[in-house]
Amino acid sequence: MARWNELEWREDVYAAAEVWKERCLLQDGALFDDKNIWTLENLQTLQELVVFNADWSANSFRDKLFKQLNDAQPNIFQLTAELVWLIFLFPLGQKVGHVTPSIKAATKLKKTGEILGWAHLPMPTGKTVTVDALSGIGRTGMFYKKYFHAIRYMLQVFIAFKQFPIQRRTELLQAQLAWEFAEWSDNFKQEAQVPFRHALLFFLFPDSFERMVSFNHKKEVVRDHWQRLSLQNQTDFFTEGGFQVPLAVDKAIFLIRKDLEQEHGTTELDFYRGVLDGTWGMEKRSFPSRPQAGHGTQNSQAQGAKNNGDDANRLEDLEEIELAGKKLSEGELKLLQHYRRERRPQLRELKLKAVERELGYLLCECCGTGATAYPLECRTSVFEVHHKRPLAEGSTMTGVDDLALLCANCHRAIHACAELPSVEAFCRKIRR
Numbered sequence: 001m002a003r004w005n006e007l008e009w010r011e012d013v014y015a016a017a018e019v020w021k022e023r024c025l026l027q028d029g030a031l032f033d034d035k036n037i038w039t040l041e042n043l044q045t046l047q048e049l050v051v052f053n054a055d056w057s058a059n060s061f062r063d064k065l066f067k068q069l070n071d072a073q074p075n076i077f078q079l080t081a082e083l084v085w086l087i088f089l090f091p092l093g094q095k096v097g098h099v100t101p102s103i104k105a106a107t108k109l110k111k112t113g114e115i116l117g118w119a120h121l122p123m124p125t126g127k128t129v130t131v132d133a134l135s136g137i138g139r140t141g142m143f144y145k146k147y148f149h150a151i152r153y154m155l156q157v158f159i160a161f162k163q164f165p166i167q168r169r170t171e172l173l174q175a176q177l178a179w180e181f182a183e184w185s186d187n188f189k190q191e192a193q194v195p196f197r198h199a200l201l202f203f204l205f206p207d208s209f210e211r212m213v214s215f216n217h218k219k220e221v222v223r224d225h226w227q228r229l230s231l232q233n234q235t236d237f238f239t240e241g242g243f244q245v246p247l248a249v250d251k252a253i254f255l256i257r258k259d260l261e262q263e264h265g266t267t268e269l270d271f272y273r274g275v276l277d278g279t280w281g282m283e284k285r286s287f288p289s290r291p292q293a294g295h296g297t298q299n300s301q302a303q304g305a306k307n308n309g310d311d312a313n314r315l316e317d318l319e320e321i322e323l324a325g326k327k328l329s330e331g332e333l334k335l336l337q338h339y340r341r342e343r344r345p346q347l348r349e350l351k352l353k354a355v356e357r358e359l360g361y362l363l364c365e366c367c368g369t370g371a372t373a374y375p376l377e378c379r380t381s382v383f384e385v386h387h388k389r390p391l392a393e394g395s396t397m398t399g400v401d402d403l404a405l406l407c408a409n410c411h412r413a414i415h416a417c418a419e420l421p422s423v424e425a426f427c428r429k430i431r432r
Contacts, residue, residue, distance in 0.1 A: 002257060003206035004268045007096065009132035013089065016133040017203040020086060025161065026169055031082045032116075032124040035075065040162040042079050047155040049076065054148070061147050062111075066118060077119035085112045085128070087150050090199035090213060093135040102144070105134035137202075138211045138272070141349065142356070143195050143377065150196035156188040157200075178205035182247050197246065210253055210271060217281065219243050220345075221271055222252045224280035226288045228259040238290040281345045344398070348385040351403045364407040366414075366427045371407070384411040390420060 003014065023029040023038075030037035049072060055064040069077060088111070091102035113123040127133060144150075161169060172181050182201055195213040202209045212218050222243070229237065233255055240248040260276065261267050269276055355362055362383055363370050371382035386404040389396060404423045406414070414426045421429070 001207045001267045002202070002210045002254075005137070005211060005270045006273055007135070007137065009094070009135045010137060012127070012130065012132035013135065013137050014203075014206065016128040017089060019128055020082075020089075021173065021204065024082065025158065026166075026173060028162075030078065031085060031128055032078065032126070035078070037075055037079050037082065038158075038162075040159065042075055043155060043159045043162060045072070046076055046079055046083075047159065050080075050148075051152045051155060062114075064148075065115070069115075069118065072119075074119040074121060077115060078121055081112050081115040081121075081124075083151055083154060084115060084147070085124075086154070087147060087196060087199075088112065088134065089136070089203065090138060090196075090211075091136045091140045091144065092138060093131075099139065102136065102140045105131045105136070108134045138213065140195060140213050142353070142380070144199075144213055146194075146377075149194055153188065153194045153196060154200070157185050160188070173204065175205060175207060178208040179247070179251065181205070182209075182250065186247055201250070208254060209250055210257075212271070215246060215249070217271075218246070218249045218253060219287070220281040221256065222249055223285065223287050224282075225256045225260075228256050231291055234288070234291045242290070243287050347398055347400075347403060351385045351400055351405055352380060352383065354400045355405050362405065364410055365404050365423060366406055366410040366430060369407050382407055384408055386411050386414065386423065388423060 003010075007013075020031055024031055025038070028036045028039045049068050050065065053068055055068065057064065065080070069080060085108070088103065088108040091108075092099065093101050093103060093105035093108060095101055109124075109129055112129070116123065161172075164172070171177065172184070178201075181204065185197070185201075195215075198209070198213040198215070198218075202211050202213075210218065210221075212221075222237075226234070229252060233252070237248055237252050240251070242248060257269065260269055264275060271277075271280065352362065361370055362380065364383065369382070371379045374382055383405055384407070386406045387398065388402050388404060389398070406423075410426075410430070413430075414421065414423070417426070
């Protein structure tokens with residue numbers, strides 16, 4: 001089941017999420033006391049103050065929120081604090097092995113309490129704000145910290161949900177309606193695949209959705225376990241939108257997990273740890289395309305044998321083909337068996353964070369581009385991490401200092417050189 005992981009405090013997190021779901025989402029109660037805080041009226045008021053009165057200045061989220069709530073009633077401050085608590089529930093709050101927390105549990109409580117303090121409300125107490133409850137369930141990337149976008153998304157979903165009769169609300173939160181709820185909630189506007197969308201669905205339906213808030217990670221799992229899906233499942237996947245639609249990806253991972261659980265004889269599987277760690281996302285590869293009739297996995301070996309012939313024979317006279325205006329077939333399935341040395345995808349995230357922490361922004365070390373022409377939400381996609389030590393040298397221990405941050409153009413160009421130059425030498429060459 002997707003809810004399983006090795007975190008010793010996981011049940012405390014799940015219990016806190018369940019309290020929120022029952023008291024706040026299903027009913028109109030509150031997380032920190034017995035008041036009626038999560039009412040439709042209060043949610044609409046908060047939307048008016050924070051979303052419809054959005055502050056697009058360069059000020060911090062905290063400063064903008066303080067200004068927006070300046071004249072609000074205490075109930076609105078508490079509702080805001082409980083929304084922020086919900087955002088903080090997912091990010092890892094304690095160190096796990098060598099993995100540092102995304103935001104420490106104590107910091108989560110402090111920031112939530114600060115919002116309550118603006119209205120002279122007491123600090124929250126109880127099982128929803130213990131260290132273990134606030135220790136989180138997974139790592140998050142930099143986009144998760146776009147708190148305004150998360151609040152805007154939440155308010156859209158929760159306001160619409162509160163307008164359902166209580167019977168319909170209860171029905172939609174049943175585990176067997178996970179896909180129906182997700183399809184309904186995905187109709188609301190999101191910015192750059194809001195990471196909180198994935199966290200919300202995980203907490204509501206932890207047996208159906210993975211503890212992943214990175215849409216890219218989810219897509220990589222489907223890509224690298226693609227062969228586990230039947231031909232019909234692959235066809236349905238693209239019919240429902242393929243790799244561009246989060247729900248289609250979620251459904252595919254659900255089927256992949258079932259196949260993996262059957263293969264390993266256990267439901268205690270985690271894509272980030274244990275036997276599944278390293279089975280996905282280890283290298284950049286093209287994503288599968290829609291399968292064609294007769295190209296199922298059952299005939300992939302025969303198709304692969306057909307394609308394993310000498311390429312020179314298959315393309316024997318390019319000049320003749322060009323003059324005749326003929327077309328060449330491509331996209332056939334090809335069976336490959338080989339060993340490969342693999343990179344650790346986590347190193348890219350570490351390097352991005354290190355550069356951003358040092359400079360405050362991302363920058364190509366060679367050409368100096370900051371990708372400022374691209375929208376903020378997709379700017380990181382412009383950059384790639386270059387390993388200064390080639391894979392051909394064998395396995396090695398790699399740190400941030402062994403990596404260089406390059407734009408895609410410079411990364412492709414440095415590898416196009418006959419002999420791989422150092423980053424410094426390549427920089428001097430292109431800057432002449």
